[in-house]
Amino acid sequence: MNQPATVFQGLVTRQQAVELINKGHALAIAADESLLKKLPKGFWIGGTIPYFMDRHGGTVTRDKLFINDLTGMGYSVDIRSYTTHNLPLLVKEAPDNGFSLIILPGGSHILADYAKNAPDYEDMFLKPIIGWVSGHHLDDGGSATPKVINGLEGELLENQAVVMHIGLPETKIAQLDIVNLFRQDEGHTFRFPESGFTAGDCLIDGKSGNLAQFLKQQDIDTRLPLVADYSGAMVNVSIKNSDSTKGTVEFYAPVFSGVDYKLAAPVADYIDAFMAATPSAGDSWVFSCNCILNYLYMELEGKQTANITGPFTFGEIAYQLLNQTLVYLSVEDQ
Incomplete structure (x- = not known):
């Protein structure tokens, strides 16, 4: 596969997502459960969440899906599901040069297992592992359960992790970064x-x-x-x-x-400090996500954070589980 000039990231309709899946695109998808369960099987992974940062600002929608189209990003793309029993194999099965995009269901046993044990996985910090924790609309806390889905199988999962391993050519390298306001x-x-x-x-x-x-x-x-x-x-x-x-x-x-x-330490102006600390997303950015707490505490509905897009999540993965951070991954020339 040849690397595209840019990787598409943004909100799409269900029909647009279906068309991309049917064309065989490699996708990471974030959407409300009602939309995810209506998608056809294909080469994608997904997680439940209805909060997003679009190019027009922070938004809540149950009618659109946020996709990261990673088609053509690397020479190999491998989708796998993991349980608590084989989760430590995640790093071993990750490409030597590339990255792994993981989605874990919020509030699950497998998330707790990952959060406690992932820092001790062999070679954990030698291969970029980025991703997020699925959730639900905050109004649905008493009735909804965060889920993930392996698009190859099409089943919504409450206690498994889904991962897309992407191997990069020798001329490219993946770089994982974090924006954290707090000290x-x-x-x-x-x-x-x-x-x-x-x-x-x-x-x-x-x-x-x-x-x-x-x-x-x-x-x-x-x-x-x-x-x-x-x-x-x-x-x-x-x-x-x-x-x-x-x-x-x-x-x-x-x-x-x-x-x-x-x-x-207290932050004098939450949103101004966040904007000052956050770099502008360039063409090399292929994935980013931000914490739902940043969305709430900065009151980001309708507001933009530079030109960064992605889901607002119940937790961020940058090797280990993080909170109140923005994590992003870029693919650049070596």
């Missing part, structure tokens, strides 16, 4: 006894305490995530819910035992 504040340090998506009792500045009670007592803005510093790389853990009565805090990504966390 650690200079305040308190938190350390948790166990890894997980829920925490309560912990060490606060080396002394026994409870995170949920601390957040209430200090009147903390829980839009600010916890941030860990991994040798200069800032990794957010966003707060989903805090219940001081029960003494528990739920997160969108796991905290890890033995790691020091701090609350993020």
